[in-house]
Amino acid sequence: MPPAPIFQLFPRREFDPGAPAASFADEWANPSNYAFTILLLLGGDVIARALAQLAGGPLTPVAFSFGWVSYATSAICTAVGENKLMPGADCPCEVINGKNGYVRANNSFVIGRIVRDYEAWMGSAVHNITQSLIDARWKFDKEIAEKDIPGSGAEVVRPRQAGLVVSFWEPSQTIEAGKPGHDILHWSGLITAAIQLGIAAIPCGLWGDWSVLLITGAATILCFGMGxxxxxxxxxxxxxxxxxxxxxxxxxxxxxxxxxxIAIISHGRGLDLEDLATGFDNLDAPSITLFAQLATIFLGLLWVVLLITSSAITDSAWFLIAVGGVGILQNMFVAGWKRNPAALGVPIDYVGVVGDVKVMNTLLAVERKYEKLGQSMIGSFFPGDLRENEKKLWDEVAAEWAEKKSVENSKKEKA
Structure with missing residues (x-):
């Protein structure tokens, strides 16, 4: 086949440097149906994290936004291929058994978020002792610098951390574990959905164009249905x-x-966090139901139908983009915002805190309060062999516990 003539590859047209500006102005004045369609395919990972934050109850208010179509279609692969819906942990941490010292790498989204957000909910007592340790370390560093070079202490930068702080918590006796909390993130979804419906109703009230209201209402139902x-x-x-x-x-x-x-003294209440750290997708036989898989597929198909339907909107596209823009702000807020453990379904109450600039001293203080708890942490914070003087300190604490038990047993025998 002969090559196409050069004039067919470069058709003749008028030289008009103002044409691009006019095209841009037209698109921004009234976006084409492709704009919103493309936006719906962006940001699926944000939706997944937002759902993971709020899910667990009958109502999961994650607002309609850009990215839902992308998430819904990828959720089909996750539900059918990986037998799960929840994303994995997004904060590396570990869970230590306080009795035998067994260390389990965390694969739970909930535990990961508890550890990630700890400094936001740890409370003033833990914050104060942490700052006192940092100040003590800073003072020590300044003194060392002054001894080496007089006057250099003022140049020493305040350290970001020092030693180890261990706080003690216990499961709540008033709030049930394994239930989602209703904090500002939860209510933000309902408020956002109301605002979105209000925006979508504007073209309906002004010009009788109910297309945006239809798409927004249907999308909100699909969002809440998935959650x-x-x-x-x-x-x-x-x-x-x-x-x-x-x-x-x-x-x-x-x-x-x-x-x-974070040390959690269970007293036989709450969730087995060692179990939880395993992660649902690491179980030998994840128990996702057939209904959940079929529902995910059905909802994914409905999102594709909604995507095709929304491409017909031309005259009121800005209102639909505004609806999606408000929603994505709520989604990002929910996906990244810090929450306390109760909101994540692990309600715990503060008991106390210990800390020292020397990590070993902190572990010894923990052991004196709760037998075997400090000892179970040695492998994580001191993976090597202990020195002889350190072994002697641990032997002394063990002797203290043996004496306490002996006294308690003698009291029971007398009683």
């Missing part, structure tokens, strides 16, 4: 509940070199 699946709660808290016969203690921490460790 209402019971499978979210099954995966989010995929663990056993503790009882009086299983009084486990847990330590949540980022590991060696971390500033904080």
């Amino acid at each position: 209402a699946l019971d499978q979210w709660g099954v995966e989010k808290w995929a663990c056993r509940r503790l009882n009086k016969r299983s009084k486990k203690n847990f330590i949540l921490t980022r590991g060696n070199g971390a500033q904080h460790a």
Whole structure:
């Protein structure tokens, strides 16, 4: 086949440098149907994290926004191929059994967020002792610098962390574990949905154009329908509940070199966090239901139908883009905002805190308060062998516990 003539590759047209500006102006004045269609395909990972934050109850108010079509179609692959809906942990940390010292790498989204957001909810007592340790370390560094070079102490930068701080918590006796909390993130979804419907109603009220209102209303129903699946709660808290016969203690921490460790003294209440850390997708037989898989497929197909339908909107495209813009702001807010453990379904109450510039001293203080708890942390914070003087200190603490038990047993015998 002979090559096309050069004039067919470069058709003749008038030289008009103002044409691009006119095209841009027309598009911004009234965006084409392709603009919103393309936007709907962006940001699926934000939707996944927003759903993971709020899911677990009958109402999961994640607002309609750009990215829902992308998420809904990828969720089909996740539900059918990987047998799950919940994303994995997005903060590396570990869970230590407070009795035997077994360390489990965390794969739970919930535990990851508890550790990630810890400094936002740890409270003033933990904050104050942390700052006092940092100040003590800073003062020590200044003194060392002054000894080496007089006058150089003023140039020493305040350290970002020092030593180890261990706070103690216990499961709440008034709030049930494994249920989502209703904080500002939860209510933001309902408020955003109302605002979106209000925006969508403007062209309907002004010109009788109900297309934007139809798309927004249908999309909101699909959003809430996806979040209402019971499978979210099954995966989010995929663990056993503790009882009086299983009084486990847990330590949540980022590991060696971390500033904080969160010790949870269960008293036989709450969730088995060691179980939870395994992660739903690491179970030998993840129990996703057939209904959840079929519902995810059905909702994904409806999102594709909505995508095709929305491409017919031309005259009121800006209102639809505004609706999606408000929604994506709420989604990003929900996906990234810090939450306390109760909002994530792990309600805990503050008990106390210990800390020292020397990590070993902190672990010894923990051991004196709760037997075997400090000892279980040695492997994570001191992976090597202990020195002889350190072994002697641990032997002394063990002797103290043996004496306490002996006194308690003698009291029981007398009683």
